[in-house]
Amino acid sequence: MTEHVPIAEAPRCVAPRCGRSGAPRLARPGAQLCLICQERLDGHLAALPRQYHRSMGALTRSPGKGERIRGGGSSYGIPLHFATVDARAAAESVLSCWAQLVVDERDVAAPRRDVSEMARFLRLHQEWLVAHSAAGELSYEIGALYGRFRALLDADEPRRMSLGACPASECSGTISAALRNEEPGGECSDVRCSDDPEHHWPVGSWGVLRQLRQRTRGAA
Numbered sequence: 001m002t003e004h005v006p007i008a009e010a011p012r013c014v015a016p017r018c019g020r021s022g023a024p025r026l027a028r029p030g031a032q033l034c035l036i037c038q039e040r041l042d043g044h045l046a047a048l049p050r051q052y053h054r055s056m057g058a059l060t061r062s063p064g065k066g067e068r069i070r071g072g073g074s075s076y077g078i079p080l081h082f083a084t085v086d087a088r089a090a091a092e093s094v095l096s097c098w099a100q101l102v103v104d105e106r107d108v109a110a111p112r113r114d115v116s117e118m119a120r121f122l123r124l125h126q127e128w129l130v131a132h133s134a135a136g137e138l139s140y141e142i143g144a145l146y147g148r149f150r151a152l153l154d155a156d157e158p159r160r161m162s163l164g165a166c167p168a169s170e171c172s173g174t175i176s177a178a179l180r181n182e183e184p185g186g187e188c189s190d191v192r193c194s195d196d197p198e199h200h201w202p203v204g205s206w207g208v209l210r211q212l213r214q215r216t217r218g219a220a
């Protein structure tokens, strides 16, 4: 068997699952991530404070039946409020670790130990972070946090309906619809993706989503 040794290998994106159907995409010049994975990281950082805030709802409700989510490969799941406490603690510690890295290596003032402040701080230093040798780990840990809250918040919404694979290109998430009673000031019904906060279709844009799904099916 002959081995092909590439002559000049352009740096590839180090984010986990990048270009899942083939080779990882090319990294942006000077960065460890490709543009798509960097935008996804930014979307996750932008969404985390809101998820953290919304998870308060799951925390303060008294546990009852039907409020269990599957945790870490366990078959019987853990009560939602314990999972929420864990996820919230993880958000605080993961964000503060990465903020600390920036503080130590860039010699800048630390943000307050507050999820919104720390997420904002990391977005502010994002260009530097995606060029760091730990950018792949950052993208993995922040993505995992986002997914963890997504699962919690979905479990907290009994009327959420799974619609299968996300039709956005290069996305390995699944989409689900939440049908909500429209209350003034409340959230409207929407479809969203388990992986990417940008893949979000509020009730008014379901026509677009339908076309996208038809196109994806047609291409498959």
Ligand SMILES: [Zn+2]
Residues within 6 Å of the ligand: 013, 014, 015, 018, 019, 024, 025, 033, 034, 035, 036, 037, 038
């Ligand atoms: Zn990538």
Ligand SMILES: [Zn+2]
Residues within 6 Å of the ligand: 166, 167, 168, 171, 172, 173, 174, 193, 194, 195, 196, 199
């Ligand atoms: Zn998606």
